[in-house]
Amino acid sequence: MAAPMAEMGVMSEIGQAVEEMDWTLPTDVQSEAIPMILGGGDVLMAAETGSGKTGAFCLPIMQIVYETLKDQEEGKGRKVSSKTAASGGSNWKMNMHDRGDAMAIGPEGLLCQARDQQKWHGTRSNKAITQQGRYYFEATVTDEGLCRVGWATDKATLDLGTDKFGFGFGGTGKKSWGRQFDSYGEPYGMNDTVGCYLDIDNAEMRWSKNGVDLGKAYDIPPHLRSEKFYAAVTLKNAEMEFNFGKTPFKFPPGKNFVGLAQAPSQCVVQSRISSGVAVSAKPAPNAPQAIIIEPSRELAEQTFTQIQKFKVHLSNPTIRELLIIGGVNVKDQLDVLQRGVDIVVGTPGRLEDLISTGKLLLHQVRFFVLDECDGLLSQGYSDLINRLHQQIPKVTNDGKRLQMVVCSATLHSFDVKKMAERLMYFPTWIDLKGQDAVPETVHHVVCRIDPTQDTRWKNLQRHVATDGVHQNDNISANGTSQETYSEAVKKLKGEYLIKALEEHKMDQALIFCRTKLDCDNMEKYLLQKGGRNFSCVCLHGDRKPQERKANLQKFKDKGVKYLICTDVAARGIDVGGLQCVINVTLPDEKQNYIHRIGRVGRADRMGLAISFVSTVKEKVWYHSNCNNRGRGCYNTSLTDHGGCCVWYDEPKLLLDIQEHLDITIETVEPDLKVPINEFDGKVIYGNKRKNAGSSYQGHVDSLAPAVKELADLEKRAQTSFIDLKNNKRFMTR
Numbered sequence: 001m002a003a004p005m006a007e008m009g010v011m012s013e014i015g016q017a018v019e020e021m022d023w024t025l026p027t028d029v030q031s032e033a034i035p036m037i038l039g040g041g042d043v044l045m046a047a048e049t050g051s052g053k054t055g056a057f058c059l060p061i062m063q064i065v066y067e068t069l070k071d072q073e074e075g076k077g078r079k080v081s082s083k084t085a086a087s088g089g090s091n092w093k094m095n096m097h098d099r100g101d102a103m104a105i106g107p108e109g110l111l112c113q114a115r116d117q118q119k120w121h122g123t124r125s126n127k128a129i130t131q132q133g134r135y136y137f138e139a140t141v142t143d144e145g146l147c148r149v150g151w152a153t154d155k156a157t158l159d160l161g162t163d164k165f166g167f168g169f170g171g172t173g174k175k176s177w178g179r180q181f182d183s184y185g186e187p188y189g190m191n192d193t194v195g196c197y198l199d200i201d202n203a204e205m206r207w208s209k210n211g212v213d214l215g216k217a218y219d220i221p222p223h224l225r226s227e228k229f230y231a232a233v234t235l236k237n238a239e240m241e242f243n244f245g246k247t248p249f250k251f252p253p254g255k256n257f258v259g260l261a262q263a264p265s266q267c268v269v270q271s272r273i274s275s276g277v278a279v280s281a282k283p284a285p286n287a288p289q290a291i292i293i294e295p296s297r298e299l300a301e302q303t304f305t306q307i308q309k310f311k312v313h314l315s316n317p318t319i320r321e322l323l324i325i326g327g328v329n330v331k332d333q334l335d336v337l338q339r340g341v342d343i344v345v346g347t348p349g350r351l352e353d354l355i356s357t358g359k360l361l362l363h364q365v366r367f368f369v370l371d372e373c374d375g376l377l378s379q380g381y382s383d384l385i386n387r388l389h390q391q392i393p394k395v396t397n398d399g400k401r402l403q404m405v406v407c408s409a410t411l412h413s414f415d416v417k418k419m420a421e422r423l424m425y426f427p428t429w430i431d432l433k434g435q436d437a438v439p440e441t442v443h444h445v446v447c448r449i450d451p452t453q454d455t456r457w458k459n460l461q462r463h464v465a466t467d468g469v470h471q472n473d474n475i476s477a478n479g480t481s482q483e484t485y486s487e488a489v490k491k492l493k494g495e496y497l498i499k500a501l502e503e504h505k506m507d508q509a510l511i512f513c514r515t516k517l518d519c520d521n522m523e524k525y526l527l528q529k530g531g532r533n534f535s536c537v538c539l540h541g542d543r544k545p546q547e548r549k550a551n552l553q554k555f556k557d558k559g560v561k562y563l564i565c566t567d568v569a570a571r572g573i574d575v576g577g578l579q580c581v582i583n584v585t586l587p588d589e590k591q592n593y594i595h596r597i598g599r600v601g602r603a604d605r606m607g608l609a610i611s612f613v614s615t616v617k618e619k620v621w622y623h624s625n626c627n628n629r630g631r632g633c634y635n636t637s638l639t640d641h642g643g644c645c646v647w648y649d650e651p652k653l654l655l656d657i658q659e660h661l662d663i664t665i666e667t668v669e670p671d672l673k674v675p676i677n678e679f680d681g682k683v684i685y686g687n688k689r690k691n692a693g694s695s696y697q698g699h700v701d702s703l704a705p706a707v708k709e710l711a712d713l714e715k716r717a718q719t720s721f722i723d724l725k726n727n728k729r730f731m732t733r
């Protein structure tokens with residue numbers, strides 16, 4: 001696919017790698033998202049399961065990371081044109097080339113932000129005052145954090161007020177010089193404007209808060225009176241906006257003072273620090289350019305592996321990726337961090353551990369990716385996402401804006417929209433369907449299980465072990481109570497599962513159960529039923545990380561036929577050519593239905609998904625208030641009565657899913673024969689659709705007329721502009 005990739009601006013080395021992976025054409029979402037991300041945009045990618053979203057964000061991010069590394073290596077990126085270097089142009093602004101590592105400065109040079117929680121980072125203005133006069137500038141706190149603002153000389157460090165060459169006034173109500181912090185004025189914070197006064201004529205300095213003069217703070221010591229003075233600031237996880245007088249001040253200074261922008265030119269000199277002098281040449285090793293957050297270890301590993309495949313032809317410099325997930329020795333991760341990382345893929349818990357302890361720094365991050373974003377939010381990571389976003393500078397050291405990419409097959413939720421509004425910068429929706437949808441390649445059906453009609457449960461000698469929620473209930477083979485039918489349905493589900501696997505001769509299937517206990521019980525049952533015929537392994541949160549990894553791999557390698565899992569494997573997991581998914585129980589969250597069944601029908605292959613739906617309510621475990629999250633819990637009372645069980649209503653869940661998808665899901669009979677329709681007979685589950693490539697070519701064709709019309713319009717506009725110019729010249733002659 002090198003050629004179509006190149007059309008989208010992807011570099012040939014990456015194009016070659018994907019071609020070798022047999023990706024002949026970009027998928028629709030890739031052809032939309034890649035140019036947008038390469039162009040610097042924030043993107044919300046709402047495309048179906050299996051549509052290639054991972055490549056859609058990884059490829060452009062890797063390209064930009066690679067190009068940035070290359071620029072750093074060649075000393076570019078920090079270069080600026082001679083016009084803007086030492087002089088910083090004609091305006092007063094903060095100096096991009098005279099700042100600490102984690103100090104970000106907006107393109108106008110008037111907004112400064114440092115997101116390091118541990119250390120102070122400072123900067124100075126691009127010009128300084130040399131001679132007589134009285135000068136003023138304003139600094140407004142635009143985000144919570146610690147600030148110190150004032151005046152510094154050339155000899156001062158960027159940590160204002162900690163040596164004898166700079167003077168600061170801090171938000172805690174202290175003035176500082178020579179590391180001596182004395183009470184002064186009063187504290188200031190969010191939205192307060194601090195006025196900074198430099199009176200060279202009287203050799204003194206003072207500050208104001210919201211226009212109120214706080215009185216003289218310092219006499220300028222004799223040895224500094226012939227120095228140049230710069231506007232200066234130092235921040236710890238904070239943001240300040242500056243006005244040097246180009247626009248009206250909020251609180252104009254008293255008479256005799258002028259804004260720095262109005263200082264007579266003979267009193268102003270340019271900073272001696274231009275490109276690269278003060279900025280450390282090499283960024284910190286543990287400060288990556290991209291952070292990709294995934295909701296599960298398996299998915300993080302999968303994305304990490306894709307990155308490794310995409311980068312095989314990228315060299316000099318090489319991109320260094322790191323997987324940060326729980327259950328892996330943290331020391332190994334720290335060793336890699338110390339050696340240097342560019343792209344980090346991880347799960348929220350371990351990422352937060354390393355970030356909060358300063359082992360992983362965010363000040364270089366320019367890509368913040370939330371894969372399966374709605375899943376992250378529903379798992380309760382909203383605060384974490386906000387916290388991390390707050391710590392990431394919105395403008396990087398080399399003046400690039402932070403880009404956020406958010407994706408999922410189910411992005412259409414209120415929470416995601418609110419988050420996007422809050423955190424993203426004019427994001428573009430890449431929304432190919434306009435609502436959550438199931439790919440055409442997934443043939444999904446439901447089979448109702450009615451224990452009042454199918455009474456086999458009464459005589460079953462061997463059946464799947466049930467979860468024990470009815471151990472205190474009075475149930476019997478002849479009973480008709482709600483509890484009896486609930487227990488009956490649990491037993492029947494094991495039989496229906498065996499029937500489905502046999503009926504469709506499923507050589508490979510992903511089987512979703514509701515709880516870890518249900519998974520364990522089903523695994524035992526299948527193994528009891530018949531060794532190799534029903535070979536299976538489990539994947540859920542109670543299995544050790546190494547076992548989880550090994551089981552998934554065994555399933556992918558076809559070492560076993562079936563993988564029995566909880567919703568931990570619902571999202572993102574990609575098993576090439578998977579034929580079938582079976583939902584033994586419908587998921588609690590309707591979005592997870594879409595994700596679960598989306599494990600088949602990926603990359604243009606066809607797949608079958610069968611969901612069992614009990615016609616009666618089923619009592620199930622619901623350990624939401626349990627201290628041990630269910631471990632060792634035998635409280636079979638309902639949650640309303642302080643217990644750990646609820647009545648599960650699958651017909652209602654099915655209605656919710658259908659309503660959400662705006663479809664009616666086909667029902668099959670208990671014989672589990674799937675009726676012949678456009679799928680059956682024409683396709684083999686697990687194989688590719690015939691004559692149905694990516695619609696990329698179709699997309700190009702459909703755009704062609706519009707593109708031609710635009711080109712014609714541009715041509716006419718150009719011609720009329722030239723005509724106009726010629727006429728004008730003619731007229732003025």
Ligand SMILES: Nc1ncnc2c1ncn2[C@@H]1O[C@H](COP(=O)(O)OP(=O)(O)OP(=O)(O)O)[C@@H](O)[C@H]1O
Nearest residue numbers: 023025026027049050051052053054409572574603
């Ligand atoms: N351009 C392409 N050509 C061929 N195969 C592709 C292409 N892009 C991705 N794929 C393959 O399609 C499969 C699905 O891709 P991916 O896992 O990125 O989907 P997804 O959209 O993230 O799905 P989900 O929503 O389930 O996470 C993978 O096996 C991947 O290798």
